[in-house]
Amino acid sequence: MTALNPRTIVRARSVTLERTPQRLDPLGAQSAWPLVPLLGGVALAYAVYSTIIHAGQIRDASLAIVAIGVLLLAVVIATIRTHPGFAPFGRWSHFSVVAFSVTAAALFDSSVWGRNERIQDDWGQIAVALLLIAMPLYRPIGEVAGSAVVAAIVLGGLAAAQHSLVIANIPLVYATVAATPILALAAGGAGYAWTLTGETLRWREVAREGQLRLEAELRQAAERMVAQERMTALNAEAVPFLTSLAHRGTVTAEDIDSARSIAERLRRMSVRAVSRTWLEDTLELALAPRLVEAPAAATDERDGPRVDDPDRLERVLTADQRAIVGAMIATVAGRPGLDPCSVLLTAREPERPSFALHAAIAEPRRDLRRELLPFVSSLNSVAMRATMRLRAGDVTIRFAYPHGGFPDNEGRRR
Template sequence: MTALNQRTIVGARSVAIERTPQRLDPLGAQSAWLLVPLLGALALAYALFSTIRHAGQIRDLSMGIVAIVVLFLAVLVAAIRTHPGLAPFGRWSHFSIIGVTLTAACLFTASVWGSNERIQDDWGQIAVALLLVAMPLYRPIGEVAGSAIVAAVVLGCLAAAQHSLVIANSPLVYATVSATPILALAAGGAGYAWTITGETLRWREVAREGQQRLDGELRQAAERMIAQERMTALNVEAVPFLTALLRSGTVTGEDVTQARAIADRLRGTAVRAVARTWLEDTVDLALAPRLVQSTSVDAPGPAQAHVDDPDRLERVLTADQRAIVGALIATVAARPGLDPESLRVTASNPERPRFLLEAHVVEPRADLRRELLPLVSSLNSVAMQATMRLRAGDLAVRFTYPGGGSNDRGGRRR
């Protein structure tokens, strides 16, 4: 009886995943990362321009400089924290970045308080809005909307309280002018993320329906392949042996021993064919171009030697996780510096399944990181904890479910 029970499988597959592009389409969200530093750089450039333009209105220059420094820190943290190598981007990272940006905006307002002439050329609301545009790619829309509303209320109230403006109007108008860029750009980013999320979910439904239709055909094809392998094994060993036995007309002790050996080999081949797992097939296919296959019926396929998963813990992996794990194995197997015999995938701890992919790859470390880091980050985005370690050509990628534990936390940055 396997140590992996149904409750563990259901629990692992039921880990809640936020409905965000980063979670539902990790690689797609990674490709959009450059948008964050670009928007941050635009916010900084506008802040500098606006501060220079307000030169005659600034009452506290040191506070104005501090405001830009604080904004720079917010932009820097946003660019680093949203990097694909540090996925997923969490709730508190989002709140911290927007909170610091909002603080910078308040500091600028304080630096011109009492002498500010116009609200519309202040940079505070623009900086907050620009950073909020990209947030829906990483965080749920409702959460981003909450941040936008809080920022809009704070800056709107500050705008309404100013009495030095040259354009006389209702405080509500000043508040609206200050809040509109924040709400508008946040809504635009949320609308884009909503569309991407909806399309991703619809594509998944189509793919799931197609997979269900193909399951029966794939099962029949697998059964035919197993039957063909059995027939081939019989034709190669059993049939010649029985033919020779009929011709001799006698059964010797040596014949009995040979018959037992043939039966053991055929039985072992049948058991391996029936018990073959998705993980073994994935490694087998990935390494097929690199390894010379043995034609002997008693020689195990390459995956048998490269996968150690006696409890079949692979069953906890969802379709998304399998896709990423498969891509990870294929990418490692295709590296020119890989020693094919060194590739090994080990699964352990049935209560909280852990997986370890190990290989010896003689390649520049930077090249290997560039190829594998997006996939490791994608695993972090689909409710797993993944790390990567590179040491003297030895590659180790660990991935487990939250709470499963890892002795290499942070190794993905090494």
């Protein structure tokens, strides 16, 4: 058995996450996901409408159709990659969305080149702006601002170069008209994300203080449960045994074996109480109401819910990761179809800590996926790699640090 290297704990707890709502508040960012396909749908609808009203100005209809197709591709990429099931939304996904949307806008400009009468009713800058407004929820503000500036320069330059406009003015005005929606909506989204992340960071400071107090309360509650278990064991085994010895006044070989067995069980309980971990406390407290309903099944810890973490790899988990794992355990414990004695949480590979939560839950896969996917997505957003497998009444959720090192700010291995 390999002990957990302190350097592994330091590396795990030192991973710097991007300052984005998706990284700092994964569950909150998931609730905002419908905004992305909604904005994408609006952009597509406006592109089709604008293309129709430009019918008399279109020089190449095939280019106009291809432009809408490329915009559709940008919307599909944004919708799929920002979905909670594919978190986190990375840098290259962001650049792909911007690149495809700007390309679509440029293709539309090409389709009406030499015949376009107004910049104001072109759909390119509006579509790009609508897609950019949601990006600060998933990417750093500086990165989104850079993308917005590049997109504004490209489309502004194309607008300034047009020579068929009915409103005569200097090229700078045309460029400003095309660039303003992009910069304005990107700035609005960035401002919202800046405020949201600031509030989230402040809330986390308050939550961290509360968590420190809660951990002490959690430890006390767990200690009370263990003390109650020991008292129950004493009342159920030791006290009757000693009482019978006192009444008989003699000690047999069978009594010696019984005393040794009782002492060994009490010793195991005492050792377990001293070496209890956060994962054990969390699992036991979450399942306590369920185990009351089935005490016989949980009398032997080998047959009941348990945590198998001999190297105490839980120490690598940060406060954010513990909060998500704790919420996930509580959600699993609350499922009506759960067999509480089937819950097993294992931790392996001290050099690259890996965890697995397994449980038997007799519920439809669709319901389980809907309830548990947010936690899998959240773990992916806080520097881990998480997967979920659902098979015929069994659920297995694995979460680990990537092999080959811890992730960088873009979620890649290094």
